[in-house]
Amino acid sequence: MSLYIDASYESLNKFNEELCGDKVEIIRNRDSVIVVLADGLGSGVKANILATLTSKIIGTMLTEGASVDEAVETIVNTLPVCRERGIAYSTFSILQVFYSGKAYLAEFDNPSMIRLKKGVFVDVERENRAINGKRILESRFSVSPGDLFVMMSDGVIHAGIGSTLNMGWQWENVRDYIAKTYRPDMSARNMSKLLISACDNLYSRMPGDDATAVAIKIREPVQVNIMIGPPVDRSMDGYVVGRFMEQKGKKIVCGGTTSQIVSRELNKEIITTINYFNPSIPPTAEIEGIDMATEGVLTFGKALEFVKNCFSSESTINDFLSLNKQDGASRLAKILLEEGTSMHFFVGRAINPAHQNPELPLNLSLKLKLVEEMAEYLKKMGKHVEVEYY
Known part of the structure; x- marks a missing residue:
């Protein structure tokens, strides 16, 4: 067992x-x-x-x-x-x-x-x-x-x-x-x-x-797979999506470009929504075969903020109840905190110029730092975390 x-x-x-x-x-x-x-x-x-x-x-x-x-x-x-x-x-x-x-x-x-x-x-x-x-x-x-x-x-x-x-x-x-x-x-x-x-x-x-x-x-163990960001080498798109889809458990795609890659490789349509449950958090989308598709850095960063609040020693039951909201960041944080027992991140290292300070080296790009910080918090909670970079 x-x-x-x-x-x-x-x-x-x-x-x-x-x-x-x-x-x-x-x-x-x-x-x-x-x-x-x-x-x-x-x-x-x-x-x-x-x-x-x-x-x-x-x-x-x-x-x-x-x-x-x-x-x-x-x-x-x-x-x-x-x-x-x-x-x-x-x-x-x-x-x-x-x-x-x-x-x-x-x-x-x-x-x-x-x-x-x-x-x-x-x-x-x-x-x-x-x-x-x-x-x-x-x-x-x-x-x-x-x-x-x-x-x-x-x-x-x-x-x-x-x-x-x-x-x-x-x-x-x-x-x-x-x-x-x-x-x-x-x-x-x-x-x-x-x-x-x-x-x-x-x-x-x-x-x-x-x-x-x-x-x-x-x-019972529940694996959550998160694909965030496109690979540096575009020729790897099909391989990464294939690796991502063959995993057991829930599948979440973070990022507009990443969603387009998944949509193209799976030949499935992206169905966008215009429902802003929270004005500061972009709406989600749907792709057949994917449990949730969200915007990238903004949504992931907000989800990390929610995880930090819940992990804090000063957090209250209200912080956890707030995760029942329907915006993408709350849903993502709830899945990572309460539903998943192990997480597998597929992280593309292609850099979005809007998220990168040219004075910082590659490994300090905002996206990678957010994933690393999220992984550390999840590990502290006793969850198994695996991160793959492409």
Whole structure:
């Protein structure tokens, strides 16, 4: 089985604290994705150090093939002791999902992970095991496309306690909220942002504790192929279009000249539209066999701006909702951010004089810089990116 594991998290710092006492590590390796959520004792600098040490130690050791027993023993023997409370530990949750469809869960004193299958809550059977005097809950199970997992620190279930809610946002309430708001096309980043936004509201924008939500969604791989710009050598037009069309997945063409090349090589008509959903973004066109055809640098640059906004730590759920607009840049950004799991760029190096400063070398042309920057952002999100130049 070939799967894509979409993983993302959002955190709230305790009010008036510059550092978060929760720490998340997302480690992608050849056969699995390991997600570690650690919640350090207390808040502020001490909690941040405890959580960082815990998540780093667990993530590194599991990646190198160590067992959970060895990782926990190392944590117990490594973490410093808090002078005020006389204890030294950080609670943690570990979820390792293998591309084969198998998964392993280990939890220590964190709220229980929530699992949805096709939008419906399904509990995970756990076994109680003692490791170095610590009570660890473990589970091994199978996953399938459409499964959603949400791990959280206790700041989530404490949201609103003593103010908007007498007893806080209980685990059952969080579970019901996730099930109610879940949509099949919702990405992991959307879910984590939505959950943390709800926590922030319950805390009246003054969190009484660090709160972190980690969402992991199991998806079938979806490749997105983007052809942008004509090749330097015109005799390569047919070859590049052939390479582009033989790829699996969605196909997007960016640029007027590029669209004309594709239209000519495929012998398919370009059907242009005059619908300006956004006055600053040129309209799209249609070519049979192509999922979307857009204008080039202006549209791609605006899409990159939208991707940056969504990737920013200060982004909100509204930034993602804005991608539902019908203009070419919003549609392109939504496909790259939420639909595609891997991207294959076919980049023509022919230079449009309107986009090139004659004082800059070829590799700094605006088009190439936009593609390189987009590729870097997508890689940071855990997507596989391949770029071919012609």
